[in-house]
Each structure stands twice: as C-alpha cells, then as structure tokens.
Amino acid sequence: MINIDRENSTPLYMQIKTQLKDMILTGKLSPGYKLPPERKLADILNVNRSTILNAYRELKADNLAISTVGQGTIVNPALGSVANINNSNITPIQLPWKHLYSKMMSLSSDTITQDILELANRKDVISFAAGIAIPELNPLEELKKINEELISQFKHVPFQHTSTQGYYPLRDSIRNLMQKKGIIISNDEIMILSGSQQGLDFSARAFINQGDIVFTEEPSYFCARQIFEAFGANVIGIPMDDDGMSMESLSYMLSRFKPKFIYTIPNFHNPTGITMSLEKRKKLLALSYKHQTPILEDDAYGELRYEGEQIPSLKALDQNNYVVYLSTFSKVLFMGLRIGWVAAPKQVIQQFKVLKQISDVHTNSFSQWCLDRLIRENNYSNHIQTVLKENKRRRDIMLNSLNRFKPQNLEISWIIPEGGLYIWCSLPDEIDQKELMKNAEEKRIAFVPAKVFYSEDCDDNCIRLNFTFPSPNQIEKGIQLLMEAITDSYKEKQNEANSYTEIKPIV
C-alpha cells in the first residue's frame, strides 16, 4: 500500500520511490516481483504516468529494479534474498545517526569530559583527573585465592543468575558494614547495584518526569547532574560553604521550589573534598521533613576518612525514612567489579527492583560472591586500613608539593580534605582554564576544570586534583609541571594585556 501525501514538500515520484524501496529492502517485494504497469499504478494512485515513470527510473538507478522485455519493470532478481542485499552492488545509504538519537542524548552531548578522559588515559600523561582507588593496593592474591576456592567448591553456581535484589549473603555483609556506621536497616532495605552510578540512574528513572526540579550542591558530581538532566530534570545548584551545602540558600530555594529530591555528597564531596558538618546534616534533614522532600545521599567516599572525627551519615540520622542512600566499593577496591548498593525504604527498593529487572536483571554474580567472601574473611577491614594509610600519604605528598611548587607571586589556594580522593585548588582569576588545559597538556598533565562540575557557566576558577591514581613520584613531578603550566598561562595573559597599545586620538 503506497500512501501519497500531497501536502508534503517531497515530490510525489520520490514519495513513491521511497516506499517501494522500503518494500524491496524489507523483503515485502521479493526479487523478480513484477511491479504494476506504470499506467495502472498511476490510475490507482491518481497521479500522472510520468510520476510513476520517474519513480521506476529512480529505482532502476539504485539497481533495485530492472526493465525486462515482456514483463515490464520487475524487482531486480540479482538482489537474491534480503540477506544478500548488503553484498549486492547497491550503494548503501549513509545512516543519518544524529537524527535518530533520542532527546535524552541531545541533553548530554558535553565532550569536555571525553577529551579529559582521552588525555588522562595516555601512558605518557600524569593524570590528576581520575577518581579511583590506588590500583596497586587491590588485594590481588586474596582475590585469586577466593576465585579458586569458589570455583572448586561451588563449580558453576557462582556464575548462575542471582536474585535481582542481589546475592543475599553480600546484602547481609553490607548490612553489617552499615550497622558499624550506625545505620540500622534490614537486608530487605538493601539492593546490590552495578556500581552506585546505577543508583543515580535508577533514582532519575524512578522519580524524575520532564521538567521536575532536582537540587544538588553546586558544584557537584558531573555524571549525577548529567543523568538527572538526561531524564528531563531542571537541576538547580545550591551554593556550598566550607562545611557543606548552604542551608540558608537551601531553605530559601525550598520555599520557592518543590524539588523531587535533594542530591548531596556529604562526605569528602566530589569535587571540593568538603565534608558536611553534623549541624548542617541535622538542618538538612529538618528542612527535608518540613518540605516533605526526600534526600538522595551519595556516600561514595564515606569509607575514606584520614583524619578528624567520623560524622554520622544522613541515613544514620534519619528518623523518618526520607533518605535514599547510595554507596560503592569502587573507591576502595577494584572498581571494575562494579558493585555498589542502595539502602532505602522497602517501597523504593521495590521500584528499583523493577528497574533492575528491565535494565540488567542482576549485578554480576561472580563479583558479588567474591566480594562477599573478601568481606567475610576479614580481609576487607585489613585492606581498608592499608588504603587509608597510603591514601593519606599521597594526599600529604600532594599538599606538600603544592606548598613547595606554588609560584609565590600567584594567589593559589586549596581546601585540605579530611578524606576522599580530591584536592580542590583555586587559581587566580586571570588564569583561563582552557589555556591552562592546553599548557598542561603540553607538559603531559591532566586535571579536571571547575566548569565540568557546574550546571551553568561558572566563575569559580578551581581545578580538581586527584592524589590516588598517580604514584608519589608522579605527584611531585606532576604538581611541579602543573605549577609551571599555571605560570605560563598567567604570563600569556599578562603579555596579552600589555600588547593592547593605547589608541591615541588623531588630532
């Protein structure tokens, strides 16, 4: 059945040709099929005969049809079956991919993070751009032993499906770990995720409709913002003080808007390294209760405190089941195991289970079995102690290097984080971050500029420096080179400013 749309600006013969072509390529018209005589089809479609002639001529030009003596125009028999079409000498049409993507893709087309990743992954580059645990500290020997034991003891079972909510013993191990931090919940309130990133994705899917509002700290973890925006959220950034999200701003914004949830990273915030004070945590919960707005607490770095007193998580302080808590093993262990978890009210877990089922059925079974063993055999707490010690050492090396190599004439300062993976370093206003990235790339240094962590253009001239991925030697060398790059960028700006000669009026 061919449909003609006379309102459409596409010429009629092209409309007919395109539809016939689709029928041929999808096999509805098989090779050798006799196309209707031109006059007959013209009558059926109520068009001129020349229109059909033109349509058939186009099909022949594409080798999709041929003229035969006696039979008229037929579908090219040389096409063979539809499966052979790719092998025929038809020039395939270039797919216009960019017109096929969903709306969601157009919302997250930022390439700066991809450029940084590309640079950071180069072997000759010292990368301060990563956000991962020290790779060499991963307990390889223990994992090898566990692997062998699991396979010889349980054969194929650890490779079979596990429950959508997650391998029960691992959920129980996580419940135990959380209990030690004052979070008292049942195994039913925990679900294993393929990385806590999946928890951000599920939170967006479960709660966000187009146009909904979400509050985050400003700056914040860029992937979280990207996910929320991809699902149509209007992300509003709440400024930060040096002890976390500004409660004055939050209170004011809550009186004006009704967000679906408040996303926060209270411990060793990404990117600033700031930790939310206990007082603010209590205030945040009080505001969330007052405005009946849930909190999405992202505790990716909670395990990594190097000094100062542990502060209870929002989840531990929450009396009313308002907090959905996400965490992960990625920042302390092999991030490629892809294991994170969510702790939330049972009804939210129920929704997440539906999403998990349609997304990836369950998190990798073998990873879950291995991790559970690692935690149960008490290697995990030993491992954490090793990680804390070495992370702190590297943090201090970076802090010392910053002090040592900082150019005396420039105003450069940084926040000393009590834990986590990042130092947030503030540069003089004159430094253009794009220029700096270029200069740093020439010196083979990668970092993440502030812009990435803001929802809109920011005037925050900071950069995020990770101190766990590079080795101690690389940290020293890299900070020295970075400071040289900063000095170069500063000088370039000064020269630029000096090169503007005063224009004298002609008299």
Ligand SMILES: Cc1ncc(COP(=O)(O)O)c(C=O)c1O
């Ligand atoms: C704040 C925060 N949340 C979540 C994640 C995602 O971690 P994963 O998916 O590896 O658990 C990251 C990773 O960098 C992060 O910084």
